[in-house]
Amino acid sequence: DVIAKSLGMTGKGRDLPKYIADKKQKIVAVIDGLEDLFQEFAQDKAQQTALRALLQDVPQWLEQQPFRCLGIIIFVRQDILTASVRQNSGQMKSRYQPYTLRWNRETVLRLVAWVADKANISLKLKPAGLQDMNEAELTETLRPLWGKKLGNDRSRQARSAPFVIAALSDYNGQIQSRDVVRLLKIAAAKSIDDDYWQDRVLVPKAIRRCLADCSHEKITEIELENEPLKKVFNKLRQLPADNKKSPFKLESIGLSTEDMRLLRENGVIIAYGDKYYVSEIFRLGLRFSQNAGKPKVLGLATLARQGL
Structure with a gap:
């Protein structure tokens, strides 16, 4: 009608x-x-x-x-x-x-390369252009933007491209283009006064420190779009600081079965054994601390891909 x-x-x-x-x-x-x-x-x-x-x-x-x-x-x-x-x-x-409309690792890196190219960052793009480049080629192309690793090439730090993708992805493996562009913008602003790194535009410290800002803004946007999830987030915000840790046990946060279902379906948490981990893109904005000695960003992303 x-x-x-x-x-x-x-x-x-x-x-x-x-x-x-x-x-x-x-x-x-x-x-x-x-x-x-x-x-x-x-x-x-x-x-x-x-x-x-x-x-x-x-x-x-x-x-x-x-x-x-x-x-x-x-x-x-x-x-x-x-x-x-x-x-x-x-x-x-x-x-x-x-x-299904979904960004994968290759398309995310292609977006990053496109933005960097528009910002006149010399990436030595192939003559064929971005559309014909695979993930490995894009990763190598982006080294002038954020380096090979979040440290020098011989360090034990995480590789830059996989780290950024894992940090911005939820536990359903979904990543939004607006989060990618936001990270580039905030990390660029935080890199301006750092003169130590001469081989890249976005410095490691800036990339790591911009994640909290990205998380806060993502949650604000999601709460405008998803009222049921907003209500669950409000419950998590009201928890005592000692209970806001990742991983957590169900009894420590007192959420209902329906609340937990919403968190799982939206990629906010994954279960591993009797504990639940909060994805990085939500953890920081919800002010959940990361328990020492637990899997880091890339390790948790791997667990999520394996469906654990």
């Missing part, structure tokens, strides 16, 4: 395909921003029903129409899909897996 009215049609929405066909037109409706309209999707049954109708019933109805003149593209977050389609959500995810 909404689509029909937006096209100036009078009558019932179910007659829309014929209305479009009679006009000899083809239309694709694009729907985005569902998280703004359905902010209580995690608990509200009515909102879940509406979302389920949109995500399942509408596409099925369109497939049954004799007039193939109306299509629909729906941009939906994974947590909204899981909350609204309780049954067969895995099957639905598999069906649309080829269309």
